[in-house]
Amino acid sequence: xxxILVLALLIPLFLAGCSKSSQEPEESKNGQAATPSSPPVxxxxxxxxxxxxxxGYPLFQQHCAExxxxxASGDPNWKQVDAEGKLPPPxxxxxxxxxxxxxxxxxxxxxxxxxxxxxxxxxxxDKLDSKQIDDILAWVQSHWSDQIYATWxxxxxxxxx
Ligand code: HEC
Numbered sequence: 001x002x003x004i005l006v007l008a009l010l011i012p013l014f015l016a017g018c019s020k021s022s023q024e025p026e027e028s029k030n031g032q033a034a035t036p037s038s039p040p041v042x043x044x045x046x047x048x049x050x051x052x053x054x055x056g057y058p059l060f061q062q063h064c065a066e067x068x069x070x071x072a073s074g075d076p077n078w079k080q081v082d083a084e085g086k087l088p089p090p091x092x093x094x095x096x097x098x099x100x101x102x103x104x105x106x107x108x109x110x111x112x113x114x115x116x117x118x119x120x121x122x123x124x125x126d127k128l129d130s131k132q133i134d135d136i137l138a139w140v141q142s143h144w145s146d147q148i149y150a151t152w153x154x155x156x157x158x159x160x161x
Contacts, residue, residue: 042146042150043146043149043150044146044149044150044153046138046141046142046149047103047138048134048137048138048141048142049138052134052135052138052139053135053138053139053142055132055135055138055139056135056136056137056138056139056140056142057139059128059132059135059136059139060072060136060139060140063124063127063128063136064092064136067089067121068089068090068091068092069089069091071093071143072091072092072093072140072143073091073093073095074088074089074090074091074092074093074096075088075089075090075091078090078091078096085118086119086120087114087119087120089121092140092143093140093143093144094143094144094145094148094149098140099144099148099149099151099152099155100152100155101155102155102156102158103137103156106137107130107133107134107137109121110124110128110133110136110137111123111124111125111133112125
């Protein structure tokens with residue numbers, strides 16, 4: 001019963017903005033971000049700079065890599081709750097769900113963590129300022145393919161803060 005409750009609490013937070021549309025790429029089962037057969041997409045300009053990506057890398061290694069892995073590939077079993085009913089750290093490299101979240105929600109997840117929602121990610125609002133959080137998210141998003149980024153960009157424009 002506890003597991004069901006935890007999932008019920010987590011799903012609205014982490015799957016927010018998850019509306020399915022035919023333009024969204026399939027989530028793959030083999031860890032590849034985009035389906036190889038997808039047609040090429042015109043690349044959308046990124047919101048961040050190369051400088052931010054560079055600054056974000058060491059910050060991610062220091063604060064996030066222990067759980068989400070140094071290359072942001074996360075836990076392969078990220079969809080399965082553990083014995084305590086907690087979800088493992090998901091990949092952030094574009095293969096899981098993070099691209100369903102508009103930027104304000106990504107920032108909030110990092111600031112507040114997942115504990116208030118029954119998850120286990122700690123909050124970072126006392127450790128990282130908003131500029132550092134944006135630098136980390138820039139590094140994370142630099143792993144996303146143009147296709148994933150373009151799809152995220154549409155979601156991001158739909159959802160205003
Ligand atoms: C102690 C382990 C841990 C650390 C450290 C951690 N996370 Fe997480 N993170 C998780 C877990 C577990 C989840 C799944 C939700 C939950 O249980 O809170 C998660 C979820 C997320 C999500 C939502 C992903 C999705 O697909 O919905 C984002 C974004 C995220 N983390 C970013 C970060 C960033 C950026 C950092 C470093 C500043 C970080 N995390 C540090 C464990 C961690």
